[in-house]
Amino acid sequence: MAQALRRHDHTAWVTHFVRNRLPEQDFPGEDEDEYGYFAGGELEADAGAFQVLTAIIRLGGLMPGYSFRKGRTTIYGGQPAVCATEMPLYAFATYARERAEAGNVSAYGISFLKSEFYAAGGRPAIYGLSTDNVKYSRNDPTCRIIDEAILPVREQFRFIAHNPGGATRPIDWSHEREWRWVACDDEVDNIWVQYYNGIYGPAPALPLFKGPKEGRPLSRVCIIVWTADEAKEINELLTGFHLAGSNNYGSPFDRQVIERSRIIVLEEVIKAVEKNHELNAQTIEGLEEAQLLRSITIARPPKNAAKIVADAFAAAKTAGEQAGAAFNAKHGNASASFGFAHAATTDVTSPIVQYLLASKQASGPFDGEVWLNYPGPHGSGNIDYVEVVCRAAAQVLAEKLGIEVYVSVALD
Known part of the structure; x- marks a missing residue:
């Protein structure tokens, strides 16, 4: 026919x-x-x-x-x-x-x-x-x-x-x-x-x-x-x-x-x-x-994803604790504004980010922003302190996970 x-x-x-x-x-x-x-x-x-x-x-x-x-x-x-x-x-x-x-x-x-x-x-x-x-x-x-x-x-x-x-x-x-x-x-x-x-x-x-x-x-x-x-x-x-x-x-x-x-x-x-x-x-x-239509990116988790994340989170926790101790040694208990700080990424198409979300080790996305739930001092509190802690952790997370990580800050 x-x-x-x-x-x-x-x-x-x-x-x-x-x-x-x-x-x-x-x-x-x-x-x-x-x-x-x-x-x-x-x-x-x-x-x-x-x-x-x-x-x-x-x-x-x-x-x-x-x-x-x-x-x-x-x-x-x-x-x-x-x-x-x-x-x-x-x-x-x-x-x-x-x-x-x-x-x-x-x-x-x-x-x-x-x-x-x-x-x-x-x-x-x-x-x-x-x-x-x-x-x-x-x-x-x-x-x-x-x-x-x-x-x-x-x-x-x-x-x-x-x-x-x-x-x-x-x-x-x-x-x-x-x-x-x-x-x-x-x-x-x-x-x-x-x-x-x-x-x-x-x-x-x-x-x-x-x-x-x-x-x-x-x-x-x-x-x-x-x-x-x-x-x-x-x-x-x-x-x-x-x-x-x-x-x-x-x-x-x-x-x-x-x-x-x-x-x-x-x-x-x-x-x-x-x-x-x-x-x-x-x-x-x-x-x-002709396969000229693009679809969204849903990725499989990388091999050894659990170990990659565990190692990255452990290193981030250590870096955050060290940064927090240095901050306290320099500034003591001086009061400041209270607020929130999170190590965040917008790289939602990354396989490791999608794994973090699926395994509940990250929150969001909140209008495209994902918060990484690494252990250690971060979240809410003295805004200057939590920002310093998050900045140190974010640097380590970016290196270990291979994604862009920044610090998202908001006053309480």
Whole structure:
């Protein structure tokens, strides 16, 4: 039987792309001190696209927006929405590259299986209506609701203005092949965030990592970045959340969803298509076959891991005790501020660090930071004393374990 012809213009995935935040566009009519619609405590109002992407991953979900253009929302029906495109990956990459100067599109995004996005409530856009006489029941800059006799309110989030034959100003965004999603279930369609006023609480969002245990249909996602260095940073972020099983706010992350998720480097996609002429690499399906999708790093423990750690911890304890004795001899019992000091690392992809976490000889990761639980004087107390002790121990731990170790300090 002849093999079915692969289509390069069609894919089973949809992609939500992110861009640089533009305060004057994203927060029209607001004063600078009031910026902060998107989890304002998490991001600056003018954050770059990669910062936005990492914030989405840290929070574990996509918060819907109003997609303002010229001070008016382009989302109808009164609810904010998450927008996505079903353009194949290479088409998306070239589109982002062409429009990068305008600042409207970036090379960063998150892809979902179309079937799962649909199951979550996502729907393809409706381009234009059968009537040119569009009446509104409400038409404010932040809330535009079309008369329900023309289109039911529950479907208006899908509507996109469309007039390709307009004499004065043609309107045609159909090349984006857009899909949209609005929150459907208050119980599961949310994530915890810090708002711009410092208060924590739930916010409507499309959860990425809740998984079927929490009632969400997404079984995997693909994180899209531009460079290999950015992929490394995302890998460390996702690996840390996989090891912790939650984010820093305690929101549970389904480890299986993270394990099945992948990272895509657009530079590699463009090279595969334009230089190596691998036409199948135009879609995520083709990249999967070509083994150009990167997974998180879950490593087996090194040989003799128990002995390596035992020797390192014993040496760290001795170094810490010696540093503590020297400190006391010089400073006596002089009082100081109290606080915490920990020998810490962010090298969550290291086999020895993953072994330490699995064997409960390390704690975390706490937003990517792992505390090494070596024996001896450290932890809380006189901040100057515990910092000196930890610094001596950290130096030994770095040498013996072969990882970067630093001192994490916080006042009590």
